[in-house]
Amino acid sequence: MATGTPSTTDRRSLTDRLPTNAALLAVLAITAVGLLARVVALGTRIAHQDEARVAYWILRYTESGAFEYRPVIHGPFLPIVNQWVFSALGPSDFTGRLVVALVGAAMPLAALLFRTRLRDSEVVALAALFAFNPLLLYYSRFMRSDVLIAVFMVVALGGLVRAYDTRHRRWLFVAVVAAAVALSAKENALLYPVCWLAGGLLLLDARLLRGHARGVRPRETLAGLLHGALGAPSYERARSRVRARGGHWLLTAVALVVTFLAVIVFFYAPRGGGYGEPYSSVEYGLYGSLDALLGGDPGPFAAVFEEATLGTWDALVDHWAKSRDHSYLDYLQHYLNTMVAGALAVSTLAVVGTLADRYREEGPRDLVMLGFFWGVFSVAGYPIVTDIRAPWAVVHAVVALAFPAAVGLALLARWGVEALDDADREGVALAAVVLLLVAGQVGYAAGTQVYFTDHDSTENQLVQYAQSSTQELKPLLDEQVAEITRENAGTDVLYYGQEFYIANESLANHPGSTGGTGWFDRLPMAWYVEQQEYRQGRGSPGVAVTSTIRANDVKRTDRAALPPVVIALANGSRTDGGNISDIDQYLTDYEVHEVQRYGYASAFVVYVREDWEAHADVESHVFDALEPGSQPSNTSAPGAPSLQPTPAPEATVRAAGG
Template identity: 40%
Template sequence: MNSDERPLSGWVARNRGLTGLLAVTALALVLRLFRLGSRSAHWDEARVGYWILRYQKTGVFEYHAVIHGPFFAQVNSVLFQLFGANDFVARLPVALVTGLLPLAAWLYRDHLRESEMVALALFFAVNPILLYYSRFMRNDVLLAAFMLFALGFFLRAHATGEARYLYAGTAAMALGFTTKENVLLYILSWLGAGALLLDHRLLLARDHDRGWTGVFAEYAKRTGTSVSRFAPHLLLALIEFFVIFVYFYAPRARGFEGPGLWKAFGDPTMFSAVISEAIVGSWEELTQQWVTSHGHAYLPYLKHFVKVLEQGALPLVVFAILGFLAVRYVDDRPRDLVSFAFYWGAVGILGYPLVTDIKAGWVTAHVVAPLAIPAAVGVALLYRWGREAYEDGDDSGMAAAGIVALLVVAQVAFPAISIVYLHPQDHQIPGMFGGQEDNHLVQYGQPADGIGPTLEKVQAVSKANRDGTDVLYYGYLDDQGQYIFYVPDEGDNEYWPPASSWYNRLPLPWYTELADAKVDSTLKNDTFDSRKPPVVITRTEKRPDLDGYLTGYVAYDHELTLFGSETTIYIKRSALREANVHA
């Protein structure tokens, strides 16, 4: 037994950094997969999930910028076929990709110390913002993960000259392009950060009596030499990128006229139209939806953005500043990666409140992810200070380092446990020092806590019902003359775009579609003189109109969002008994 253990222990000793990253990655996966399906679907998750289910049934898909990239439509439709559709499976791709994100730190080993790589992996694994939205069927943390992998692969390609890293980085970037439109902001941020790094070099050249033109020419030549090493592979990498891009963005049109990816294999003349629609059509769709002013005041959005960072990433931001300053003014020379990542993240703090269309905590992930790199340098610096104090027998230094470390752990662990696991659907949460505080990470479209068991009852009785409508919405006209819950023709919701009043129902359509429920709606309360479906749904303010008609029902009151959307779900008692479900 001992002889078998020695090679393993020897490998661990020789590869401590990689071993640490593997351990952190295992932790990250466990944290993301644990009770992954326990939180009820957010409004946005339900909207995307519903259209994936419709895509499975109809075979019809085309890119719609308002629900972002086609990654989930193509990946989750396959997962739903293999494992069934539910909240857990819907979130699984994000959980797995971001759970593996700590391994991306290994790609930066030419630029980071061993302790810094482990610290970076820990930030990726346990930061409350990244962790919360890694358990969410949204594209933001997924995009950040793909682009961090892409950058790491490209840096390894530059350091080693090996083309395999170029192809891996291209694949990661292409997948990033399939997630969300602000991947374009990543490219712009990279170009801007690169320009600032070049400016550093030119400024240093001036201070050391070297001509800036000569330094610029030197860097241009060096860049050209680096690119030329991959000349035989660049065209293949470009083809790789577009194959992935077109596969995800290409329309599907089973049983309908018009171009479709799978139809083109039977009619190759259709491929040009498919490719055009995937590239040109998608670009036109993107620009029409997002390249416009959102028309909101900047400061309230900036304030909300900062509050989310304060609640979910304060230690990371502080250590990012420390790490950036340390490598810029303490080390022998600035480290490009650290400065690059700091600029990339810092500009996002100012930029994202301007370009985002709603106040949502998930946009901060695009800042937290790059700032984790300089933050890892800052944490590793604290670790070295503590270790040096220990080696020197400096008790006060050890105590100071230990206190700071405990404060950091508390500032990370408390919101991670409280928001991610204990209160993932609550508008307010217990404060670290007592009392209640607003939960800034949870976005308004998240249903309030407690709706999950009722949704399970709705699905159970819908599946057990054998005749007629399963779920009937009782709607009305609001003060602005808009329908709430009522859709004149429910068939309008089978293909994009749905009726405008369909959105009032979210996240319920995801759950009723999962149960394959037959859904209808009405404006008249006397409808219930002749129709007694197993489930009736209306706004709680309309209960006085219905209570007299639904005497054989159990009423459940819930918020379809965090607040302001009080909704009553009536379920027939006999239907509950038939489905063998307790009221």
């Protein structure tokens, strides 16, 4: 593989002559600004339903110490890492998104891994595209794993490139660790090497065709690639080097496999013994099994290792390796619409950069063409494998197309600088206009779709439909409802209607047991209520939550004993299980707050008792009227009964996922 470094010419533009330290400083400056762009007002937006469900279960893990991999919430990276964050900084939308924001902000630094393949100006351009693309920016401010995968897999690719170019095996370990961490973030990290392999085959075919046109036999072309990797000037030297160092390479291969498995087991192994039967068969968590191993008993660690590897694979295949029953063209159209809204500049520059690099005098560079092929495969492939129409899937095409786009952006900058050197006013003006159009499109998209927006999915293509746009919910819950749950002596929150009903509240303790219940439809409300539970701490009365499907339970209950917060649907219901029209007449002394939920769903109505302080010491007896089995049993509250939930299937109705 050619290194792709620019050849020396008599006349080189200023951007080509950027010294390495100047390029490094530019990348560091871009990274700093990108970090600021990600953390400013990071916790302002109300939690998306996907964020809320994962954050809720991470908080349950923080409280209980029990966790195991469940495909419904994707990889364990965020639960494991955010459990530490929640323990140190407390749970909130800000802390939930912080890890993704920090990793996303570090992505421009990954551009430095490709400096042997790109000009310095192109490295800086790549860093800028990673930092400020609207899609990458939006989903770096979102507690979801797609940006994490993108960053870690770009680092993995950079490690492979550096290993090939420098022949230092330490870069292979960088690549393996990054890939393993990416796989712990989300399962579709597996699609990256598939795209790379497909793109690599196209590059190899092009290399063989070019060699054939010059009279070079395919075997000689392949040998040349092998020689380049081994750093040997001839086939004979390469063969002797392999023979001499075969043992070292075997040890390296074994070490790479062990390193990969160590990372996978660390993240995928259950904590605290997991959720127990029927969800897992291990009795020990990761750390308990290591203690047993050090004590001379390898059995628990063997069971944990099997659960983290084969058990994870079985769960993954069972959950995700299913047919996707949707229209490909419909999903492709949504994907392309998102590309236009959030990646128009990158897409356009990628075409420019690909054409410019393909027809340059020295021939196309492998990295640039790989980025283009990788991006095309992502655009064509993700509408097949995704289970919902989600803008975050476009992240994976953007990071690929950023490589040829960086070539296009740097080319435009060089044209402008060369025109300036030649005192070509028309050329300078044209280059300036084009660059301003690019910057303007990126800035406008970022401003209007990331910051200055109500996050309504009907107006903002970057927003997935399970996103509420009612910002008033956060102060309502963080202030008024928080005070109520802290001071109230009885039941704090009552959900009304079949859509929200759970016969046993302990079923919401972990993601394996919520199938067939109304818990998912409570989101994001459940996440904010659980935050209040955590913040009140051990020894407090806790936050008591229950639900009912009978309007008479609200009607017959003593008014003073009715919970201070009642939540119901504004209108309609997928299950025809009731809404505010059934109970509104009984809640005349409550403030009414309507909260938009997401796309197709009816809004929440949150009733808050106006004179709740006068009844704060009144023990609620609403449970006397409820159906048997519907008593509250929030096991996160101190003193609550420990219930073993009845086995339930994974949730099959979800507003978000993918």
